Structures are given as structure tokens and as C-alpha cells.
Amino acid sequence: MPNLRPTGRGLWITALIVPPLAFVALFIVYPIVSAFAYAFFDWQGLLRGEFVWFENFRIVLFEEPYASWTRNAFSHNIIVFFALMVLQNGLGFFLAYALWRELPGAKFHRVAVFLPVVLSTIIVGYLFKLFLHPLFGVVNISLKGMGLAELAQPWLGQSSTALWALIIANAWHMVGFPTLVFLAGMQRIPTEILDAVRMETRSEWVKIVKIVWPLVAPSTTVVFVLLFVGAFNWFELPYIMAGLDGSPFGSTDVLGLYFYRTAFGNVSSGQQDFGLGSALAVMIFLFIAVIAGVVTVRLRAREIQL
Amino acid sequence: MSAAETTYYDRKGIIGTLGRDGLIQIILIANTFIMLVPILIMVFSAFKSTQQIFTAPFSIPDFANLINFAKIWTETNFLQYLLNSFVITGASMALILTLGTMAAYALARYEFFGAGFILMFFIAGLTLPLKLAIIPLFMLMRDLGILNNQLSLIFVYTAMGLPSTVFIMTGFIRTLPNELEDAARMDGASEPRIMWAIMLPLVRPAMVIAGIQNVVPIWNDFFFPLVFIQNDALKTLPQGLTTFMGEYATDYGVLFAGLTLSAAPIILIYIVLSRQFISGMTSGAIK
Numbered sequence: 001m002p003n004l005r006p007t008g009r010g011l012w013i014t015a016l017i018v019p020p021l022a023f024v025a026l027f028i029v030y031p032i033v034s035a036f037a038y039a040f041f042d043w044q045g046l047l048r049g050e051f052v053w054f055e056n057f058r059i060v061l062f063e064e065p066y067a068s069w070t071r072n073a074f075s076h077n078i079i080v081f082f083a084l085m086v087l088q089n090g091l092g093f094f095l096a097y098a099l100w101r102e103l104p105g106a107k108f109h110r111v112a113v114f115l116p117v118v119l120s121t122i123i124v125g126y127l128f129k130l131f132l133h134p135l136f137g138v139v140n141i142s143l144k145g146m147g148l149a150e151l152a153q154p155w156l157g158q159s160s161t162a163l164w165a166l167i168i169a170n171a172w173h174m175v176g177f178p179t180l181v182f183l184a185g186m187q188r189i190p191t192e193i194l195d196a197v198r199m200e201t202r203s204e205w206v207k208i209v210k211i212v213w214p215l216v217a218p219s220t221t222v223v224f225v226l227l228f229v230g231a232f233n234w235f236e237l238p239y240i241m242a243g244l245d246g247s248p249f250g251s252t253d254v255l256g257l258y259f260y261r262t263a264f265g266n267v268s269s270g271q272q273d274f275g276l277g278s279a280l281a282v283m284i285f286l287f288i289a290v291i292a293g294v295v296t297v298r299l300r301a302r303e304i305q306l
Numbered sequence: 307m308s309a310a311e312t313t314y315y316d317r318k319g320i321i322g323t324l325g326r327d328g329l330i331q332i333i334l335i336a337n338t339f340i341m342l343v344p345i346l347i348m349v350f351s352a353f354k355s356t357q358q359i360f361t362a363p364f365s366i367p368d369f370a371n372l373i374n375f376a377k378i379w380t381e382t383n384f385l386q387y388l389l390n391s392f393v394i395t396g397a398s399m400a401l402i403l404t405l406g407t408m409a410a411y412a413l414a415r416y417e418f419f420g421a422g423f424i425l426m427f428f429i430a431g432l433t434l435p436l437k438l439a440i441i442p443l444f445m446l447m448r449d450l451g452i453l454n455n456q457l458s459l460i461f462v463y464t465a466m467g468l469p470s471t472v473f474i475m476t477g478f479i480r481t482l483p484n485e486l487e488d489a490a491r492m493d494g495a496s497e498p499r500i501m502w503a504i505m506l507p508l509v510r511p512a513m514v515i516a517g518i519q520n521v522v523p524i525w526n527d528f529f530f531p532l533v534f535i536q537n538d539a540l541k542t543l544p545q546g547l548t549t550f551m552g553e554y555a556t557d558y559g560v561l562f563a564g565l566t567l568s569a570a571p572i573i574l575i576y577i578v579l580s581r582q583f584i585s586g587m588t589s590g591a592i593k
Contacts, residue, residue, distance in 0.1 A: 008497075009416070012497050016408040016412035017408070017409055017412045019408065020406065020408055020409035020468055021424065021427070023401075023461070023468060024427065024428060024431055024469065026461075026465070027443070027462055027465035028434065028465050028466070029431075030442070031436070031439035031440075031446060032434060032436075032438075032439045034442035034445075034446075035439045035441060038441060046445070046448075095334075098330045098333055098334050101327065103327055103330060103331050103334070105331075109334045109335075109337070109338050110584070112337075112341045112342055113337060113341055114580070114583070114587075115341060115345070115573070115576060116345075118572050118573070118576045119569055120543075120569075121528065122544040122547050122548065123565055123568055126547070126551055126565055127348055130565075131344065135360075136359065136360050136558055138363045138364075141360070142363070142364075172344070177587075177588070177591075180588050184588065204326065219591070219592070223591070225433075226591065229433060232435075233437055233438075235529060236528050236529065240548070256437070260440075263440070264533070274441050277441055278441055281438040281440075281441065282438075285435065285438045
């Protein structure tokens with residue numbers, strides 16, 4: 001240990017630790033704690049009114065039209081989460097497995113699969129919005145070019161396809177992330193285990209299910225939690241591709257958009273309610289924290305047994 | 307291995323003719339194609355007129371046709387947005403790395419009361435979705451008088467970047483041997499001097515990892531500028547892009563040129579430093 005005089009040492013450590021601590025306390029901890037407090041007050045614009053207990057929570061959960069907006073947005077987040085779990089993380093697992101073979105060109109494929117991840121969601125959102133334009137977008141133009149004109153449609157303009165268009169854009173954008181996390185997990189599997197399995201079976205499927213999947217379990221926890229948090233934080237992509245109202249007809253509305261609209265208002269309604277917004281924020285926050293916490297503890301416990 | 311496996315392959319249809327590796331290679335090539343084609347179409351379209359984009363969306367354009375870029379250069383605030391993004395990202399990164407190294411060094415190298423608690427405090431900030439605290443943050447920035455000021459973004463990004471930086475760097479510094487510092491202490495070097503002259507050169511690799519992990523989300527962020535910044539001259543690139551896309555809604559060539567210009571800096575750096583990028587951005591998830 002350093003042989004400083006006690007006061008000098010204390011001063012030096014304090015000087016090192018206090019400024020970074022102050023930033024985290026002031027701009028992360030304080031706002032999150034305040035969000036909980038805000039939810040219990042009645043707000044008049046930017047002014048805090050009286051303490052109203054759980055009134056804000058009651059309104060967003062049980063009073064129309066808020067109750068149906070909340071249900072609608074929440075159900076879309078659930079769809080987004082499960083769809084991305086299969087599309088993005090599922091695809092990521094098999095791409096990782098393919099890259100793991102280190103066939104010729106694997107390095108190039110690895111760089112390519114991660115390239116979209118570094119792009120901002122805004123760029124990806126606009127890119128897909130332009131591609132999906134009913135008249136000028138490459139998707140419909142190529143469908144017509146292939147003689148499949150009847151398949152061409154206003155992808156973002158109709159309720160049946162809009163949310164799925166966003167999900168696919170998100171999967172394209174982010175599939176590289178789980179891929180590389182899974183790949184790193186696979187690369188840590190000891191070669192002795194793999195050699196032993198090769199003696200036992202020639203089936204790729206058995207190898208994946210019995211050996212690779214259980215041994216990359218630590219990666220599955222991380223990938224699951226990150227996707228869960230990401231799916232329930234969805235904001236930028238629907239904002240850019242579908243607009244703040246979750247158009248058409250609320251078919252792309254998600255909790256992030258709904259929360260932002262409730263707190264800061266939008267062009268059409270002009271409503272702005274910090275109390276209802278904070279109540280929504282607190283509920284989303286608790287939901288994410290509880291599920292992510294339970295999953296982490298559960299899956300981590302399973303890893304230890306393996 | 308060979309004889310048995312050959313007969314095994316022979317019994318399977320497409321796998322039999324191509325071999326398993328061949329099938330995997332086809333999947334990888336198809337995937338790479340899907341990953342790259344949207345980006346290629348974006349770049350190609352930036353050099354085309356709206357008419358050409360409609361009639362020949364996949365054709366290779368005349369790369370000497372810079373009309374779309376000229377429009378962006380002369381008619382919009384695009385350069386201002388780019389400059390703002392550089393300033394905000396640069397200032398935030400400088401603060402994150404300085405403060406993060408300070409905290410990590412103190413936590414990893416000294417034993418003091420509450421050290422474990424303070425580390426937990428930093429790590430707790432890792433997964434909290436700060437977006438959900440935007441209402442109190444908005445009020446806080448208003449009370450500090452820095453709404454519509456770039457300082458609001460720099461402060462939030464710094465706070466957001468610190469948890470992962472402290473986490474990565476504390477772990478790294480703990481692996482470094484004590485001998486050099488002890489020798490310097492024997493020679494009478496002061497604690498600040500030991501940190502500056504001995505530790506800092508050693509922690510550079512961890513700083514690179516922490517830096518990459520934070521620079522991408524900060525450069526790409528859209529949400530905080532959306533709430534904090536109103537003044538067009540102060541907008542960041544992702545935020546400015548929305549203004550720009552609205553103004554040129556019907557000029558497809560200019561829209562694609564704008565997207566290409568926005569994507570270019572980070573794509574170019576990624577291509578040059580892809581290894582560092584991949585390890586930097588996934589390091590939080592791989593432990």
C-alpha cells in the first residue's frame with residue numbers, strides 16, 4: 001500500500017473519485033430516482049401540482065383511452081421482442097456457427113455481418129423507409145421487375161405489414177451483434193470436448209444441441225437480456241420509419257413512442273403530461289428491471305450446473 | 307474420418323454434392339450479400355437522379371456526378387451538423403476517458419472505505435435505460451440553464467459512458483503488476499506522478515476498448531438531442547438528418563447522398579479498424 005500520510009492519501013483518492021461519482025450521481029441516479037417521485041404528482045405543464053398517490057398509474061392502466069393505448073403499445077413490444085428473439089438472435093446463433101468453421105473468407109463475412117451495427121438507427125430507419133416506398137422504393141421496383149407486381153404493396157402504409165417491416169429493419173441492423181457474441185462463446189469451447197464429440201456422432205444437429213448450445217449458455221444470457229432491454233426501449237426506429245403516432249392507426253405504436261408522446265406531447269394533440277409520462281416510465285423501468293434480473297439470476301444459475 | 311464421412315455425404319441430396327462446408331459457405335455468402343446490398347444501393351443512389359433511381363435502381367452510377375453532394379454542401383446545414391457531432395462526441399469522450407481512468411485507478415489501486423460500494427454504484431449504471439428518466443433530466447437541464455446547449459448532451463453522455471469505462475478499466479488495471487509503482491515509491495515519486503508516468507502508458511489498451519464502446523452510441527445518438535436541442539445550428543448529425551430528410555422529401559438522389567455522407571465517417575473508420583471495433587463493441591457482452 002502507498003506510504004502516503006493519511007490525510008494526503010485521502011485527499012488524493014477523493015480528488016480521483018469525486019468528479020466521476022458526481023457525474024453519475026447527478027445525471028443518472030438523481031434523474032432515475034426523481035422519475036419515481038414525479039409519477040406520484042399531478043403536473044400542470046412544467047409545474048408540479050399536488051401529491052396524488054397512484055392516480056397517474058390508475059389512469060394509464062385503467063382509464064380510457066389511456067388503458068387501450070397502453071395495452072396496444074405493450075402488445076407490440078411483446079411481438080417485437082419475440083420476433084427479434086427468433087429472427088435476430090436465432091439467426092445470429094446459426095451465423096455464428098457458420099463463421100466458427102473458419103471457412104475461406106470467414107474474416108470478410110465477419111466484418112460484413114457487423115458493419116450495419118455501427119450505423120446509427122436513424123440512417124438505417126431512413127434507408128429502409130426509402131427502400132420500402134410504395135412507388136420509388138427498390139423493394140417494390142424489384143418485385144415488379146421480377147413479374148411479381150401483385151406482391152408490391154405500401155409496406156409501411158398498412159397495418160398488416162408496418163410493424164413487421166420495422167422488425168426486419170431492426171434484425172438487419174443488429175444481427176451482427178448476437179452473431180459475434182455467440183461466436184466468441186463458441187471459440188472458447190475447448191478443442192478436447194469437440195474432438196470427443198466428433199468421435200461420438202457425425203450429426204451436426206446433435207453437436208449443436210448437445211454441446212455447442214449448452215456451452216455458449218453464458219452468451220445466451222447476455223444476448224437475451226440486451227435484446228429484452230432493447231426491445232422495450234424501442235424508439236428511434238419506429239419514430240423514423242412510422243412516425244411519433246405509431247402510424248398507420250397505431251399499428252406500430254410501442255411503449256417508447258407512447259411514453260415520449262405522453263410526456264412531451266405531439267403535433268396533433270399538443271398534450272403534455274409529466275405525471276402520466278413518469279408513471280409509464282416507472283412501470284416500463286420496473287418491468288425491464290424485474291425480468292432482466294430474474295433471467296440473469298436464473299440463467300446464471302443454470303450455467304454453474306453445466 | 308474420410309471414407310466413412312464420404313459415404314455419409316453421398317446419401318444426402320444437396321449436402322452430398324456440395325459438402326457441408328459448401329452449404330455453409332453458400333449461407334455465409336448469401337448473408338454477406340444481404341448485409342452489403344442495402345449499403346451499396348445507398349451509395350449508388352447518392353450519385354443518381356431521382357429518375358435514374360426509379361428506372362435503374364441497381365445499376366452502377368456515374369461516380370463523377372456530384373450534383374447531389376453539391377446541393378448538400380451549398381444548400382443545407384449539413385457541415386454544421388457534422389461539426390457539432392464531432393465537438394460533442396470529442397468533448398464527451400475526453401471527459402469519459404479522463405474521469406473513467408481516475409475512478410478506475412482509485413478503485414483498482416487503493417484500498418479505502420466504501421470502495422466496493424462505489425464500484426457497485428458505477429456498475430449499477432450499466433444497464434439502466436436512461437431514456438426513461440428523460441423527464442427529470444429535461445427538468446434538471448432546464449434548472450441548470452443548459453437546455454438548448456451542447457453542454458447538456460456532453461454531460462449526459464459522460465455520465466452514460468462512465469459505468470462501462472470504470473468497469474472495463476478497473477478490471478484491466480487490477481491485472482497490472484505492482485512492482486513498477488512500488489519501485490517508483492521507493493525512489494520517492496509522488497502518487498500523482500506514479501499515476502501519470504507509470505500507469506497511464508500501461509492502460510492505453512483498455513482505454514481504446516472503453517473508447518470504442520462509447521464512441522459509437524454517442525456519435526449515433528438521436529434521443530437526447532431530440533429532447534434537449536431545438537436550435538438548428540446546434541443539432542447533431544442524426545438529429546440534423548431528420549430536418550434534412552424533411553426538407554428534401556421528394557429529391558431521392560439528395561436523400562441518399564445525405565444518408566451516404568452521414569454513414570461515411572463511421573463506415574470508413576470501421577473498415578480500417580474493424581478488429582478493434584468488433585472487440586470494443588462486444589467486450590461488454592463477453593466476459
